[in-house]
Amino acid sequence: xxxxxxxxxxxxxxxxxxxxxxxxxxxxxxxxxxxxxxxxxxxxxxxxxxxxxxxxxxxxxxxxxxxxxxxxxxxxxxxxxxxxxxxxxxxxxxxxxxxxxxxxxxxxxxxxxxxxxxxxxxxxxxxxxxxxxxxxxxxxxxxxxxxxxxxxxxxxxxxxxxxxxxxxxxxxxxxxxxxxxxxxxxxxxxxxxxxxxxxxxxxxxxxxxxxxxxxxxxxxxxxxxxxxxxxxxxxxxxxxxxxxxxxxxxxxxxxxxxxxxxxxxxxxxxxxxxxxxxxxxxxxxxxxxxxxxxxxxxxxxxxxxxxxxxxxxxxxxxxxxxxxxxxxxxxxxxxxxxxxxxxxxxxxxxxxxxxxxxxxxxxxxxxxxxxxxxxxxxxxxxxxxxxxxxxxxxxxxxxxxxxxxxxxxxxxxxxxxxxxxxxxxxxxxxxxxxxxxxxxxxxxxxxxxxxxxxxxxxxxxxxxxxxxxxxxxxxxxxxxxxxxxxxxxxxxxxxxxxxxxxxxxxxxxxxxxxxxxxxxxxxxxxxxxxxxxxxxxxxxxxxxxxxxxxxxxxxxxxxxxxxxxxxxxxxxxxxxxxxxxxxxxxxxxx
Numbered sequence: 001x002x003x004x005x006x007x008x009x010x011x012x013x014x015x016x017x018x019x020x021x022x023x024x025x026x027x028x029x030x031x032x033x034x035x036x037x038x039x040x041x042x043x044x045x046x047x048x049x050x051x052x053x054x055x056x057x058x059x060x061x062x063x064x065x066x067x068x069x070x071x072x073x074x075x076x077x078x079x080x081x082x083x084x085x086x087x088x089x090x091x092x093x094x095x096x097x098x099x100x101x102x103x104x105x106x107x108x109x110x111x112x113x114x115x116x117x118x119x120x121x122x123x124x125x126x127x128x129x130x131x132x133x134x135x136x137x138x139x140x141x142x143x144x145x146x147x148x149x150x151x152x153x154x155x156x157x158x159x160x161x162x163x164x165x166x167x168x169x170x171x172x173x174x175x176x177x178x179x180x181x182x183x184x185x186x187x188x189x190x191x192x193x194x195x196x197x198x199x200x201x202x203x204x205x206x207x208x209x210x211x212x213x214x215x216x217x218x219x220x221x222x223x224x225x226x227x228x229x230x231x232x233x234x235x236x237x238x239x240x241x242x243x244x245x246x247x248x249x250x251x252x253x254x255x256x257x258x259x260x261x262x263x264x265x266x267x268x269x270x271x272x273x274x275x276x277x278x279x280x281x282x283x284x285x286x287x288x289x290x291x292x293x294x295x296x297x298x299x300x301x302x303x304x305x306x307x308x309x310x311x312x313x314x315x316x317x318x319x320x321x322x323x324x325x326x327x328x329x330x331x332x333x334x335x336x337x338x339x340x341x342x343x344x345x346x347x348x349x350x351x352x353x354x355x356x357x358x359x360x361x362x363x364x365x366x367x368x369x370x371x372x373x374x375x376x377x378x379x380x381x382x383x384x385x386x387x388x389x390x391x392x393x394x395x396x397x398x399x400x401x402x403x404x405x406x407x408x409x410x411x412x413x414x415x416x417x418x419x420x421x422x423x424x425x426x427x428x429x430x431x432x433x434x435x436x437x438x439x440x441x442x443x444x445x446x447x448x449x450x451x452x453x454x455x456x457x458x459x460x461x462x463x464x465x466x467x468x469x470x471x472x473x474x475x476x477x478x479x480x481x482x483x484x485x486x487x488x489x490x491x492x493x494x495x496x497x498x499x500x501x502x503x504x505x506x507x508x509x510x511x512x513x514x515x516x517x518x519x520x521x522x523x524x525x526x527x528x529x530x531x532x533x534x535x536x537x538x539x540x541x542x543x544x545x546x547x548x549x550x551x552x553x554x555x556x557x558x559x560x561x562x563x564x565x566x567x568x569x570x571x572x573x574x575x576x577x578x579x580x581x582x583x584x585x586x587x588x589x590x
Contacts, residue, residue, distance in 0.1 A: 005031045007479070008124060008137040010369075012036035012105055013043015015457030015468045016143035017092060018065060021099045022472035025580050026480065033135065034101065035126060037110040037148075041096050044147055045088040051172050053202070054195050055082040057315040058464070059224065062234050063088065065465050066573040068095050080232065082224070082317035109133075114140065115374040120452060139479050142369055143456040146535055149366040153187075156340035163344050164358040168192040171199075171360065181205050181357040185346050187338065188362030189218035191314040196360050198318050201325040208346070208354045209333045211298065216529060219314040220301045221287060221322070233315075235570025236280075237462050238543050245273045246540040247406035247526065249518050253547035254557050264406055273408060287316075289323045296326055298333040367458075367535045368436070381446035383437035383516075385534045392434065398517045402525055409525050433533055435524065439516045440549065441536045442471060443478065448512050451479055458535060461542035465573050470549040473580055477553055480587075543571055555582050 007023050009016045012034050020034050040047035056063050060077040064070035072078055074094070075087050083091075096102050109128040117123050117136075124135045150167040158165055164177060168188075177184075178199070183206040186196045197207045211218055222233050236242055243251065244260040251260045263269040290296050316322070325331040336348040346354045373379040403409055439445050441459045454475040461467050507515075523532030530537060538545050547557045559575045560566040 003136065004121065005033050005135065005137040007032045007139045007141065008122070008135060009034045009141045009143055010111055010124075011043065011143035011145060011148070011457070012038075012041040012092075012096075012107075013045070013143065013145060013148075013457070014092070014464060015145065015471065016043070016141070017041065017095060017101060018465075018468040019141045019143055019456050019472040019475060020101055020104065021095075022469070022580060023476045023479070024099070026476050026584065032104055033137075034105045035109045035111055035124070035135075036105055036107050039107055040089070040093070041102075041105065041107075042089045042092040043145060045085055045092065047089050049169060049172050050085045050089060051195065052178070052199055053318075054085040054199075055315075055317045056085070056088060057191065057234075057317070058083065059232065059234055061574075062572050063465060064091065064573055065095065065469060066575075066577040066579075068098060080224070082315060111369075111371045113372045113374055116378045120450065122452065138452060140453045141456055141475060142454075144369050145457040146367050146460060147365045149370045150361075151364045151366050152361060153364060155338055157347075158341050160343055161341040161359065163356065165341075166358060166360050167364065168196055168360060168362045171196060174358075177358055178203055178205075183208065183354075183356045184358045184360060185210055185354055185356045186360045186362060187212065188364070189215060190363040191219050193362035194219065194221065194314050194322070196362060197331050198322055198325070201330045202320070204330075207325070207331045208356060209331055210338065210346070210348070211333060211335050212337050213335060213349075214337055217301055218299050221290075221299070221314050221316050223287070223316050232570070234462065235572070237540055238571040239568060240543060240571070241567045243540060243543050245276055247408050248541045248544050249402065249405075249522050250548045251541065251544045253544055253551045264408065270407055289321075292323070293327065295333055296323055298335055367531070381444055383444040383446075385436055386434040395434070395517055395521055398514075398521050399525070402518070402522055435520045435533055436535050437516055437520050438536075439512050440474065440552070441519065441545075442475060445509070445513050445516050448509070451481060454478065459538055459545070460531075460535065461538040461545065463542035463546060463571070466546055466571070466576055467542060469573075469576055469579065470546050470553075473583060474549045474553060477583065477587075546571075546576075550579070553579075553583055554586055555579060 006027065007020070007030060009020045009032070016034060016036075020032050024030060024032055038046045038048055042049075059080045060070055060072075060083050061079050063083055070077060070083070070087075070091055075091060077083050077087055096105065106126075106128055109126050111124055111126045113125045115123040115125070120138075122137050122140045124137065124140075126133050126135065150169045152165075152167055155161075155165075164174070166174065181200065184200050185208040186193050186200075187210045189211050193209065197209050201207050224234075225232055240254065240256075244256070244263050247264055248260070251257075261269075263273045290300055326333070334348060334351055334354075336351045339347045339349045341347065341359070344355055344357070346356055346359060348354065368384045373382055436458060437445065438455055438458065439448055442454045442456065444453065444455075447453050456471045456475060457468065459467065520536065523535075523537040526532060526541075527537045527539070550557050558566050559571075560569055
């Protein structure tokens with residue numbers, strides 16, 4: 001008979017480790033296991049994925065859990081420095097040690113399928129070190145994230161290329177290539193493309209950087225500090241006042257609903273918003289290095305305004321000036337699509353062919369888990385992104401409501417086509433695909449009352465560690481409520497009963513589905529040049545999202561103290577210390 005766990009977490013990265021730690025903080029006697037396909041903890045910062053010289057976009061002090069600071073004395077990174085990848089791995093490894101998680105982690109354990117059992121539990125089939133195993137669990141958190149499984153494009157002639165054809169995920173193991181290649185091609189414009197181009201060029205390898213004409217363009221390279229006041233970029237987007245300038249259907253969770261309504265719904269407010277966004281563009285995001293030559297101009301993002309980043313963001317965290325390699329010709333940029341490959345040659349459309357020793361593909365990720373849910377109807381109910389399907393009339397009604405409610409989305413500041421789509425008489429552009437459909441970006445609506453499954457880390461945001469903490473607590477509270485397959489795996493640390501009703505995840509099925517539709521449809525209009533049509537994006541909406549989850553939990557949303565600090569001081573992990581204990585005390589009183 002298969003042994004039954006109280007909780008299994010799939011993924012031992014940023015979100016998975018925190019999910020397990022939080023659940024155990026509330027249910028210390030619970031049987032919890034973490035399944036990790038790689039050979040170490042850390043997820044995208046795992047030991048096997050570390051590339052030479054790569055650093056986080058985040059600065060020290062921002063990329064750490066609130067209850068486990070990344071101190072300089074322990075990890076050697078000074079405050080407000082960008083964190084080297086090897087330090088991030090050491091941090092996650094130390095976190096797992098500090099909270100006794102290592103003994104619960106199965107490394108090199110790849111999940112093959114997850115089956116819903118008649119008794120409401122889940123049966124997980126996996127391969128651990130070439131051995132098939134099966135694990136039963138009452139509750140399941142999938143924390144594999146948006147960048148765990150690469151997807152390689154299919155190029156004509158790839159079988160005859162006769163050179164390494166690599167995804168950026170696999171660069172960490174290519175030590176020989178770094179020192180023997182004379183020329184490489186890097187395809188894509190994401191942060192990993194910037195990193196790969198820099199890594200090879202800094203070693204003296206000529207880089208042909210290919211930015212696809214049909215792609216999203218390059219990620220915007222941001223300075224660590226900006227504006228005449230030398231504000232930290234990472235803190236600007238987590239400042240409450242800044243979030244009010246951005247349309248957001250969950251933006252009233254902070255109790256200041258009248259302020260974002262003013263900026264989004266009144267003529268005066270919209271005028272102020274547009275001019276503030278214009279100021280933000282001119283003072284924060286106009287990098288002189290991008291316009292100093294015809295070659296560097298090719299790295300201008302497709303979306304020229306910060307309101308709607310197309311290729312995402314990347315931090316300017318390279319020790320020497322990245323652009324010196326472009327000026328010297330060590331990095332040459334080609335704006336073209338690949339036509340086909342032949343032996344050692346990349347053939348471009350409308351540009352000369354390139355002789356290279358390797359082709360590195362940046363980006364290209366499967367944005368949902370690789371394993372199947374069984375039976376088939378359960379898989380269909382998981383809310384995964386859909387690539388093909390019939391027109392969804394309800395989603396179209398939601399689209400029109402969004403466009404009519406947030407007039408900035410109908411302005412050329414973001415999407416000229418949205419203005420015509422907002423009119424009732426005009427048809428909306430049809431999309432065959434559909435994004436993730438998860439309530440609060442975590443729970444499939446079909447399983448909301450089952451209270452046995454959740455997804456963590458399937459939202460792109462700038463507040464990663466804070467989001468990981470609040471999602472972990474939300475899911476713990478959700479599992480600890482009554483319903484479906486039972487309580488939270490034994491009484492909690494303060495003696496609160498498993499049968500205690502909590503507001504998390506409660507509501508009428510139709511309202512839960514509507515909230516899910518509104519929240520999942522919104523990003524494709526807010527970020528039309530990016531991947532909002534596939535998964536949730538909350539670059540500027542990260543703080544309101546955390547507010548929404550805290551509000552669900554009954555916890556304080558405004559955590560700064562004083563109006564000026566609350567409105568104009570950036571939020572970070574330090575503002576969320578002790579939220580688990582706060583929730584436990586609240587549960588005990590109730």
